[in-house]
Amino acid sequence: MIPNRSEYLKQQALQGQKIMGVLPALYPKELLWAFDILPAEIWDPPGDIVKANRHLQTTICPIVKQSLEFILTEPGIVNAGYLFPHTCDSLQNLGSQVKDMIGVPVPVYTFYNPKGNFNKATRAYYGDILNEFLQVLADVHGPPDIEKLRAACELGLKIDGRRIELQQARMTDRLSLNSQQYFQLIRAAEFMQPVDYLYLLNQVEIQDEPLKSHAIRFLISGILPPNDMTLSFLDDLGIGIVAEDLLAGSRRIPIATLDPPADPIEYLTDRFFLLPPCSTKAGSLDHRQQYLKKLASDSKAQAVLFNIVKFCEPELFDHRSLVKSLKNEGLPVLSLETELLPGLSGQTQTRIEAIVEMMGDEVLA
Numbered sequence: 001m002i003p004n005r006s007e008y009l010k011q012q013a014l015q016g017q018k019i020m021g022v023l024p025a026l027y028p029k030e031l032l033w034a035f036d037i038l039p040a041e042i043w044d045p046p047g048d049i050v051k052a053n054r055h056l057q058t059t060i061c062p063i064v065k066q067s068l069e070f071i072l073t074e075p076g077i078v079n080a081g082y083l084f085p086h087t088c089d090s091l092q093n094l095g096s097q098v099k100d101m102i103g104v105p106v107p108v109y110t111f112y113n114p115k116g117n118f119n120k121a122t123r124a125y126y127g128d129i130l131n132e133f134l135q136v137l138a139d140v141h142g143p144p145d146i147e148k149l150r151a152a153c154e155l156g157l158k159i160d161g162r163r164i165e166l167q168q169a170r171m172t173d174r175l176s177l178n179s180q181q182y183f184q185l186i187r188a189a190e191f192m193q194p195v196d197y198l199y200l201l202n203q204v205e206i207q208d209e210p211l212k213s214h215a216i217r218f219l220i221s222g223i224l225p226p227n228d229m230t231l232s233f234l235d236d237l238g239i240g241i242v243a244e245d246l247l248a249g250s251r252r253i254p255i256a257t258l259d260p261p262a263d264p265i266e267y268l269t270d271r272f273f274l275l276p277p278c279s280t281k282a283g284s285l286d287h288r289q290q291y292l293k294k295l296a297s298d299s300k301a302q303a304v305l306f307n308i309v310k311f312c313e314p315e316l317f318d319h320r321s322l323v324k325s326l327k328n329e330g331l332p333v334l335s336l337e338t339e340l341l342p343g344l345s346g347q348t349q350t351r352i353e354a355i356v357e358m359m360g361d362e363v364l365a
């Protein structure tokens with residue numbers, strides 16, 4: 001059901017679709033849709049790092065490395081520019097490098113999301129940067145069509161609504177997808193046309209009654225889900241990831257459904273400030289702790305898995321405190337470090353098996 005990312009994007013490019021390469025993670029995709037631009041998000045493109053290393057420090061995260069490798073060897077798909085949201089210092093630096101030093105044959109855009117504890121001034125700032133980005137796009141692609149922008153927001157609202165329904169169904173065992181299938185579905189948002197993606201989401205059946213519960217219920221937190229082989233291993237062990245707090249996942253979906261967009265800029269501003277807490281927004285750590293505890297409780301999670309991208313400063317900054325507060329709630333915590341490589345190491349297998357064993361027979365009964 002889910003198309004292959006590379007094939008899908010190649011096909012879109014062949015059909016003359018405008019495609020923008022977008023680095024993680026928070027950006028107003030509705031503005032791009034309104035200009036008929038398809039965002040193709042670049043998180044963990046596969047392949048060896050050959051050209052990128054000479055531009056980067058060794059202690060940079062693999063998302064930055066793999067993204068730069070993709071940009072340097074890009075197979076002719078991205079034709080409408082690259083967008084670098086201000087997610088972390090590493091991505092901000094990468095944006096400057098690509099724009100000012102390396103150089104690419106397409107425009108390079110930046111989008112400076114607000115950080116810290118939000119207030120009226122941050123809200124006004126966010127409205128301003130949306131308008132500025134709209135103008136920047138208009139300078140290249142012609143004047144914005146306000147009705148098209150409103151329609152893009154309405155489509156985004158439908159996608160958000162369905163994603164919220166699916167998240168709730170996942171937490172209450174009313175989806176028949178295993179973890180591998182579920183995260184493939186979530187990650188298809190990174191490259192599909194919004195209409196195609198909404199259609200895909202609507203194909204997933206939500207059961208009226210809970211299905212058989214997973215033997216072990218995990219909440220996962222981090223930037224990306226584990227790779228397919230690790231997810232498959234978890235599935236085989238009877239571990240269900242019933243809730244997620246991932247930057248590539250639910251941290252980009254508002255915690256509540258909004259009203260239909262009368263004013264698109266107002267709507268997009270409301271939407272941004274309704275997103276869940278995230279390490280990359282540098283907000284209150286206490287808020288994150290409370291949010292994760294509630295997510296664990298609502299999903300009846302019995303343990304928490306942190307999937308930490310190696311050298312990810314924002315995540316590592318919060319990690320120790322989050323682990324401590326979750327353990328204080330009696331939740332076992334497993335922290336895995338990932339370099340975003342395919343496969344499953346023996347060490348990771350052993351650590352997953354160890355936590356299952358530690359959780360004891362009563363969980364598995």
Ligand code: SF4
Nearest residue numbers: 061063088309312313
């Ligand atoms: S993994 Fe962390 S450090 Fe790397 S790009 Fe994402 S937020 Fe930035």
